[in-house]
Amino acid sequence: MEEPLSDTEEYRNKIATVDDQGKRAWIYPKKPKGKFYDWRKYVSYVLLLFLFGMPFVKWNGDPILLFNILERRFIIFGLHFTPQDFHLFVFGMLIFIVFIILFTVVFGRLFCGWVCPQTIFMEMVFRRIEYWIEGDANAQKRLNKAPWTPEKLFKKVSKQALFFGVAVLIANTFLAYIIGVDQVIQIITEPIQEHWEGFVAMVIFAFAFYFVFAYMREQVCVTICPYGRLQGVLLDKNSIAVYYDFERGEPRGRMKKERPAKPSNHTPAATPTTKSACTTCNTESDCQKEVKEQTPALALASNLGDCIDCNLCVKVCPTGIDIRDGIQMECVNCTACMDACDEVMEKIDRPLGLIRYDSHEGIVAKRKQIFTTRVKAYSAVLFLLLSVQIYLLATRSSVETLLLRTTGMLFQETEEGNIRNLYNYQIMNKTKTPLNIEFRLLDHTGTITVVGNEPIARPEQLTSGSLFIEIPPEALRGQKNDLKIGVYANQELIESLGTNFLGPVK
Ligand code: SF4
Ligand code: SF4
Structure with a gap:
């Protein structure tokens, strides 16, 4: 018979995005804010500029990046490749895979949170359009439950129209990387019947992106993306990831109101909430001071850790998980929970970083070790492959x-x-x-x-x-x-x- 799970492992029995009936549970993440979110925004601006701008950058009349699989023409930073360079492609792929493994062993899913196009488009483009039109998580929930009114119709239609517009833009950009920006412009500006295939490809791409970002959303990261599935085998206790410091945070518990036992010369008639209620104070400022001093303060009981169980870290999570349950495959390292928790820590006057980038070893043993034997071995393989690739590129004839x-x-x-x-x-x-x-x-x-x-x-x-x-x-x-x-x-x-x-x- 199967052992019942302990309380702390109960989360393993369910998926945040599936309800008890087995249906999709729509995630309404609270709008994140904080220094990590700001940095991620700046990084995303640079990456989006690169993605949308690159097809227009040319060298000697050719785009500097082109992946024309139809005509088997590839240009990577100005270097032309043909099917005869297939061995370079194979080595390139091997290097890419080893690099991903090495990077993940050291930095976990940092790539997902900061660089992955899925996260960048979802969190920095589509989600922000949604917040802008429908408001924060609670407002979105209210709007979805509300009956159809002209206002709701206007909000929903404009959101979907904007979503589709951005999806068309992304589709055209991806197409520009395949067939070149000049051809994309021709397809857009010339009669459809002259470019049937290109037009159909554009429409299919646009609907695919729209479907991914308007409907699939976090499902791509938690169920489809193969990289996410690899986490279980790649991460170890020294890998850096978004971690909740359970040593510091547990046992978690809500803050309790406690009245400071402070001697007072004042003799308020009752709890002094206004000047008139106080019989002692002469000036308004004295009275307000008294009111403030006697207001019950929130404090953590001495036997509790720093986590006040406010659940803010769960509310902001775009995949709906509770990072306090430990590192999970669904976590895309988006840092939203780090920002949310830092905000709470600041308010309750505790050190920041209860949720932070760290490793399991860093939390338990207070020791960060990046260059483990495993990392050294992967680095050696990567170095070897890179050397071969550089040699092949240097001796490649035109x-x-x-x-x-x-x-x-x-x-x-x-x-x-x-x-x-x-x-x-x-x-x-x-x-x-x-x-x-x-x-x-x-x-x-x-x-x-x-x-x-x-x-x-x-x-x-x-x-x-x-x-x-x-x-x-x-x-x-x-x-x-x-x-x-x-x-x-x-x-x-x-x-x-x-x-x-x-x-x-x-
Ligand atoms: S945001 Fe911080 S304090 Fe609040 S529940 Fe999460 S870990 Fe605990
Ligand atoms: S737990 Fe959620 S909010 Fe925190 S980093 Fe992971 S995906 Fe983002």
Whole structure:
């Protein structure tokens, strides 16, 4: 039989976003405010500027970021990549995964709270539109329960219209990263029938973003995002995350009113709430002082920790969790609870940071250790992968040639008695200028004859064709011969290729 959960683990039995009937419980987070929220706002402004501005930034007429999967053209900070650079992509992905693992082991879900586009758009764009139109959490709840009036209709329609407008903007921006901003402008400004596919893509993207931010919201982070699911295996007791300091906060309890036992010369007729109620004071200011001194003050009982159980940290949480239950997969490290709790601590005159960035070790043992063995091992792997990637990038040529002997063909003997082999070539020109290509034998006497015209490698395209290599028999060693072929672009040697040549048995 399953062990019943202890009181403190009861939260594991339910999800904040699902009610007792198993239906979606809509989260109404209270509007956050505080220094972390302000910093996150500034970071989000920079990131949003980058995201929306980048498609317009060009270098030599090309966008500096382009991920055109349809035409297999990729530009990353001005560097052009083609499908021939697939190995660089694989290494790039490996580096990205190891970096994410390393970053998460050290800093937990910091990325989610500060950089993730889902959180930035949700909390810094859509949620702020909602607060602006419908007010804070309680006002939103009241509005949703209220009967339909012209005011409610106006608020709801304008909110959804703005949501959809922003979704269209995001959709167009994402499309600009795929097909380029010029093409997006063409789709918008020219008749729809000339750009059916582009228009349909725009509409699908716009509705997808609208659905995510108007309806799915925190569900993306708590149920769909694979990164969120990885937290359980990546975090350890030294990982930095948003933590509630249970050592300091527990046992939690509400503040009690207590009257200070202060001797007074005054003789108020009753509890002195106004000047007229006091029979002793002569001046208004004296009386007010007396009123203040005798007003019951809120104080924490001496056996309680710093948490006054005000629940503010839960009310501001966009995923609806209680961080005091411990670190949870649903926590996107948005810092809203840190700000809320700091505000409370300030009011009750306690040190800030009852909820803060810390590690489990930092709270229990008061010791922060970032460079653990695990972190060192991941760092070493990351360093290794980065070194390989830098080497591959540094030695990457702007023209790549593939030369293969035509399969199924043996050698031929020419009328002059020379031996001839047929080859197929492919030239990938990653530059933006056409190149006159020439093949030359580097270590054998003989000739190379291209079938048809001398190849011109078209910019950013693959050019293919065939060629014959002809070598006098005395220059051959036997049946199998290694050859070195030079590839010249505009008379300049750009690559030397190795291939083999079939000859008669000697
Ligand atoms: S906001 Fe701070 S004081 Fe209030 S319940 Fe949360 S942890 Fe306790
Ligand atoms: S517990 Fe909630 S409010 Fe606090 S950081 Fe995590 S997601 Fe944000």
